[in-house]
Amino acid sequence: MDITEIISHQHDEQRRMFAYLEEWPRDDHEGLAAVWKRLAILLETHAEAEERYFYPELLRLGTGGADAESTEEEVEDAVKDHNEIRAAVRAADEHETGSDDWWTAVIDANVHNSDHMGEEERQDLADFRQQASLELRHEIAVKFLRYEAQTAATGIEPKDKDPEQFVETQGDELAPDGGSAGASDSEREAHKMATDAAEGVAPTGEGDSLKSSPEAAEG
Numbered sequence: 001m002d003i004t005e006i007i008s009h010q011h012d013e014q015r016r017m018f019a020y021l022e023e024w025p026r027d028d029h030e031g032l033a034a035v036w037k038r039l040a041i042l043l044e045t046h047a048e049a050e051e052r053y054f055y056p057e058l059l060r061l062g063t064g065g066a067d068a069e070s071t072e073e074e075v076e077d078a079v080k081d082h083n084e085i086r087a088a089v090r091a092a093d094e095h096e097t098g099s100d101d102w103w104t105a106v107i108d109a110n111v112h113n114s115d116h117m118g119e120e121e122r123q124d125l126a127d128f129r130q131q132a133s134l135e136l137r138h139e140i141a142v143k144f145l146r147y148e149a150q151t152a153a154t155g156i157e158p159k160d161k162d163p164e165q166f167v168e169t170q171g172d173e174l175a176p177d178g179g180s181a182g183a184s185d186s187e188r189e190a191h192k193m194a195t196d197a198a199e200g201v202a203p204t205g206e207g208d209s210l211k212s213s214p215e216a217a218e219g
């Protein structure tokens, strides 16, 4: 398993489910409500699992993918996008299914989510594929899927995160087992040393910067 593939795959599923809604018989409000509920749960469990298990590791290993200024900018932006998607989902839930206001909110969620997925794929997933080992990608995938499966049946209470605080604390407050998730500290350290060695970076002491490139550190 590979977290980058799982996230991509779930993005495709989200795109398909928005497309189902667009094609759904407009007067079948019960069907629309059911499909929307399932999509809303997927959006929230996916975003929360990314915040718990993917983004903290990207903050540690990322270098700022594609057109991102830095890893910190990538992650702040992603958390902000997640909050916007949550707001649109909340707005839809405040209106009667199938009403004009409901559709406006659903389309709003689709617009925010489409923009966000494009950016996440182009910057975050591409960056992570470059920087993270296959072992780490597998480990995060298991934790990510476990969390989603445990929460998907009922959904979870959507909680906005402060993007700057998230970057500062690396999402540590989200992970119940005291740390972000994917790898053990020793694995992370081993991976970092391997990355530094490959890049010709001299090892620094304990409590070393959590950023993996000088460019990121400037960000």
Ligand SMILES: [Fe+2]
Binding pocket: 007, 011, 046, 050, 117, 120
């Ligand atoms: Fe995503």
Ligand SMILES: [Fe+2]
Binding pocket: 047, 050, 078, 082, 116, 120
């Ligand atoms: Fe995301």
